[in-house]
Amino acid sequence: MIAYTALLLFLIGVFNSFKVSAGFDKVLSFFTFISLVFIFANFCDSEVVGSKEHIFSLAWNSTPGKDIKFDIISNSYNKQIIIPFFALTLLGIFYNLNFRYEESRSTFSSLLVFNLATLIIMVTSNNFVQLLTALFVVDILSVFIIKDSLSYRRYIMLNILADMFLFMVLAIINSQVDSLDIRQILRYKQSGMYIDFLAVSGFTAVLIKIGMFGFHIGFADLKNVRLHRLQQILFMSSPLAAIIVLLKFHILWQTSEYFIVYLNAACISTMFWSFYGVVFIDSFKSKIIYLQTMFWALFIELLRFNGFIWNDMLSRLLVAMYLLISCMYLIYYYHNRLPSAYQMGKLTIRKTDIQKYIFFMLWLLIIVMSGILTEIYNNSNRYYIWLFAVMFVLALSSVIQQIYFSEKNIALKSQDLPNKKAVFTTISGLSLFLLYEIDYMALPVFGFAAGFLILCRYFSLSANTELPTSWQTKSPFNTIYKSIISAIRHFGQFIRLFIDKLLIEKVIFSVAMFFSQVFIRIFRRIHNKLLSGGFAVFMLLILLLWLSFNKGEF
Amino acid sequence: MTELLLLVLLLPLCGCLFILTTKKDNINAFNVAVFTLFAVILLIVRLLQLQNMQMYDIEPYVIKWFKEYNAKLHFRADIYSLLLLLSVDISLLIGAVGLTVKQRKNKTLMLAGVYLAWTFGGLFCAGDMISFYIFFAAQLLPLFMLMGKFGNMRKNSSLSLFFIFNFAGIMLLLTAIILLYKFNQGNVLLTDITTIGLPRHLKLAVWSLISLSFIIRIPIWPFHYWISSISAGIKNPLVYIITVMLPLTGLYGFMRFWQYHIPQIVGSYVPVIAVFGILTMLFIAIIGTSHKDFLQKLFSYSTVYYLLFLLSDILLNGMYKLNIVYALFIFMIVNSSLAVLDLWSENACEESNCGYHGILAYMPRLSKIIAFFVLIAVGLPVSSMFWNNFVLISAIFKANFAVGLGIMISISMVGMALLYELYVMSDLQTNYPATEITVEDISDRKLAFFIGVIILVFLSFFNPLWFII
Structure with missing residues (x-):
């Protein structure tokens, strides 16, 4: 049932992403909304009872070692999570239909529908790669929803950082349990290696995505984004994705x-x-x-x-x-x-x-x-x-x-x-x-x-x-972030100058050049028939003699 | 299939002959180069189809060279060599497409490009140590010429460094090969190279020489300096791509010489290489963040990823070679595409005097393409590199947690540095021009070409070898 809904949503999203004339745009948005209402009503009425699960499985990528499957698991718990997401998306599309704030209403609606479909894939996923992929897709969609490069700069940078944290956490779990199946994470508890590190890193990623204290500047920068877009980001984008991640991994982190x-x-x-x-x-x-x-x-x-x-x-x-x-x-x-x-x-x-x-x-x-x-x-x-x-x-x-x-x-x-x-x-x-x-x-x-x-x-x-206006405009976190980045940059410049220029270029190469010059001088002396040149030839002959008598046995 | 392999090896050589006979300041040389590369790419795809992912399925082609000295040359190909060769040829093709009209008329450049395609083909298909050495060494002269002509000429010392380091690497490999030849009484197949019985000290010396010769080509500290100094300032896309490709020869050397297992005698030194590797990664990643140039950041990115692949090979004892090759295939294409796209934007900057900040705001087509490639480079799941990197990093975490952590920090830093540079290039508001500026966006043909590359890369997310089905 959920797989069927996700597929329908995907098709509606694709249909809405085509550019249409202004007149047809409103009609298309209206029918999109109506069709989504029907899908939602059908979704709510569908019977996914008790512990019975329906799994839609598709072999996605096959490589030596591990196969990745694309799974959509329909059960009542997943349905319970998806219903409010669906309701919020419907509301977003409803406002989009009624307010004239988008040049192309259908394009914006398609973004919301794709976002919902991706969140459904996240909720129903059972493997790390599917979860991570959907998470990244939510991030990419958020760029299109915000649609203001100045506003989303820090938001996206922080989200990528959070994604890297999660990538690392999942890679570590995979390294220990040797399985991409999220349900296998309980096996990780048996080894328990680096569990604190995993919990702290994973939850930090969640905090960054939600915009919690210390990581809120990405969200704070969004104050110039249009309000209807901002509302979708605050609810339906990275924060909800982070909540899904929390729901999936809390069992492990809680240890x-x-x-x-x-x-x-x-x-x-x-x-x-x-x-x-x-x-x-x-x-x-x-x-x-x-x-x-x-x-x-x-x-x-x-x-x-x-x-x-x-x-x-x-x-x-x-x-x-x-x-x-x-x-x-x-x-x-x-x-x-x-x-x-x-x-x-x-x-x-x-x-x-x-x-x-x-x-x-x-x-x-x-x-x-x-x-x-x-x-x-x-x-x-x-x-x-x-x-x-x-x-x-x-x-x-x-x-x-x-x-x-x-x-x-x-x-x-x-x-x-x-x-x-x-x-x-x-x-x-x-x-x-x-x-x-x-x-x-x-x-x-x-x-x-x-x-x-x-x-x-x-x-x-x-x-x-x-x-004072400084209280409102200046955040200590701006200073902290800028300090960290400039410290890394200055450190980079320092080591580039110190190690590359000073140590390698000035010291190591100078020494190498010095020795090559010494060799050249020795050979010149040999050519000029000087006494020291004769001594050098004599020493070389002794070396050859020693090598000859050693019979090649090193 | 052997005949096809021979064709793959000989076609670039024929291309070189054709280019030599073209007139000066003529576009013919470029046409021949593009045709040759394209034909080789098609042949490799056909070979991959015929080979159907089998290891060493292609019967080796043997040249009986100096019979009395037991020096038969073997050429064979497997999935690793074919995929890497394919990535090199596609990258060179991308580089060729990135050239300006004036650059396309440069016969020397075209000749060097096709010649290097030939040497890469020979190197990747070499089945024995002598043929490997021949192609390994044969790359030096054209590279030296290209660097001298198109490299950073402000610093002649960089060129000297390039020559000294690479010549030293070649000499070290030659010494090791002569010693192996002497003890084996003849040429040695690369598959048998680890099984040759040598006295303990000689074994250590031979493998140290071989390792050192490959390490010199991979920018591990302190050998990284020659490549970083030479690549700074290259503004020719083809030459830049060739320069950044060089570490691939060292990496491939490790993959071939330590095909099945690392020789026991040097196995104990692997942690030393890992420590130097990880320190270099961090070092290069930090330096990458301090640069204010996209190409420099791209160089840091490529270095960090080469080291990731090297560490994956040696730390995991060669068990994940296929994942490395799949990731490398996409990595090479993405790296070349980004270099070409950046140089296009820089050229547009120079021609219109609009400045680097916000250049992409004037070029919406280029902006979209470059953003897609940066997203792949950052590690987003839009190509097979994402999944293969995940497998490799997982395995590294299992082998050594600290190395895994170092790798994660490094790849995050270089990825974010690239992403940040993309914002700088799109940010019009920081440096808003007083007068209206018109910048010519990329042409339809170039757009179509890169859309083709994007499709190639994106479909690999579902199947890394989708093009051979």
Whole structure:
């Protein structure tokens, strides 16, 4: 079933990637969306029951030593993971259909469809090479989704670095278990060699791909990317690919005692750093990026509490967060795409009915998310879920307070959006559906819902324009990265000068030239019949004599 | 099949004769060179089809040379030699396509290119030590001429270094071969070379000489300097490709002379070579990041990968030769393509005075092609190099974890350095020109040629030998 869906997606992607006229483009996008809705509905209805697995297998590459197979494994667990990915892609294509932000809607839709197909291949893969290949394809697709070479420079460099880490980790595992099958990684535990190194390297790759603390600069650079593209990257690109890798390899990594410590340290530091980013950096898109990294930190912790097993609650949380960012996306467009959140707040014409409606949807989503967290808490009993949740709501409310309740003085007309009814109906419909599905009658839900409203009205941390601009523009990580790269470059120049020029050219070759000159002088002396020349000939004769009497026995 | 093999060996020689008879400043020499290379490529593909991946399936062609001295010359081919020869000929063809109109009229260059194709053919098909030596040594003179004419002439010492090192390498190999000839009372097949009974000290001396002669051609520290100094400043694509191909002869020497196993007497010294190899890799990778020129970074990249293949061969005791050859096949093509594409962009820079930064922004076709090749070079799964490198690095990790780690660091550094340079070449905003600049993008024919190369490389991801099916 999953293989069939992936094939259909691939075909739809290919069909959409052809260039068509502007008139036909919209029709094509519409039919693409409709067909995807049918495929999704069919996919959700399909019966993949219990432990029964259907494997679609294709001999992909055959070389001496090892064969690589392309496997798509259909089971209920994989289906459970794929459903939210599918839903998010559908939403992305839906926005693309309703907003006129792409010259070629069908091309952008094809990218999203290819991305989804690749993620499905990752989820269902059972071998290292298939997983790595799909991971690399996601990276390549992300370049096309971002479509801004200045913005994706560090993002791609960091992703390639993460890919190299994963390549190395998988090569080490393969070297020990002598199998490309991911299910065989448990055999690695028996040897246990370099397990700490594997866990730390592998998880570092995951952190880089998600943009966690220390590796967030790749994502921070994306603030100039169009918001609808940015949203896809934040959700559907490298972060989701990294989560899939985490789901596949956590069994092995967990055997290292450093893994959980590292994970906690990364998530907590990301939470605090992103909180700073959301509250104090006065760029609307940067706030969204940091809000998303906060969410991923929370999401990884929730995965851990759930034993790294995906479940419906996590799927719903992911969709709810996507809808929440969609609301932010609408706020951005209604506020004339102003880059500064503070300037948005000063927009005179605001608090229109539609903006009030967006605010209501945000509030609804806070209720949904706190409901989901309550359910996860009831299962895991980890109290510090609430610490993360409080920080998240605090950060979000600071942004909303700045936009909705700060001083107003700029007279700009609010921008209207095409097809707003369709978009709002979708977001509110989905939010209500999630609300219906969640057990929301709990004290924390009430607390968060009320707290969010109070914080939005009175939380003044976001009066951040008084902060020095250097706080907002200069990141210590920029300096750290630049220092590391320039240190490597300077070291390279130093060794090139010291070893190549000084040691080899000036010392070794000079010595070689000196000896060759000595030989030349000796031979000249022989030719000039000098006494020293005669002595040299005599010594050479003694050498020949010794060689002759040695009978060639060395 | 033997006749076909003979044709592969003789066709470039005929090509040389034809080129010699062409008029000066005429495009005919180029046409003959391209035709010869293309014909040889087709013949090799046919041989590969006939051979059907069998080892030494082709009956050797024997030349009875100096009967009384027992010096028969054997020429034979297997999958390794044929694939490497194919990659060399494709690379030379790419180099020839990369030449400017003026360069194409250079008869000496064309002659040297085809002559080197012949020597590579002879070297890769040599079945005995004398024929191997003849072709190994025969490469020096045309190379010396090419370097002298097209190399970095600002430093004459570089040319001297090139000659001294290579001549020393040839002399060392000659000494070893004479000693082997003396003890065997005749020529020795390369397959039997490790089985010759020699006194212990002589064995050590012979194998040390052979190893040293090959190491000199592979840029292991401190012998790397001649090749790095000579390749800096070469602006002719064909000459650059030939220069960067030279380490392949040393690598192939190791693969052939230590075909089945490393001689026990030198086996204990393999860790020393591995240590020097890995240090050189790191050294070259770090230096590569400090350069501000794509071609220099490409040189670092190729050196690091040659060393990876060398270490894979000697550390894994020759068990992964086929993976090495598959990876090398793609590596050679990618390396040559990148050199040609970069030199095209540099020429475009010079002609339009638009500067190096952002040149690719004016050349969308070239930009797409170069980006594809850089992605392969970085290690993305778009060619068989990805999978074969994975197998080789896995096996190296099993053999020696520290060496594996060193290799990973080095290949990551050179890959990222290339990727970064691609951004520099596409980045228009850093150095935005004041006036509008028009740069001529690559022609349709060149585009079609490189699309063909891309297809060749990409399909290898599914089957490394797809073209012989």
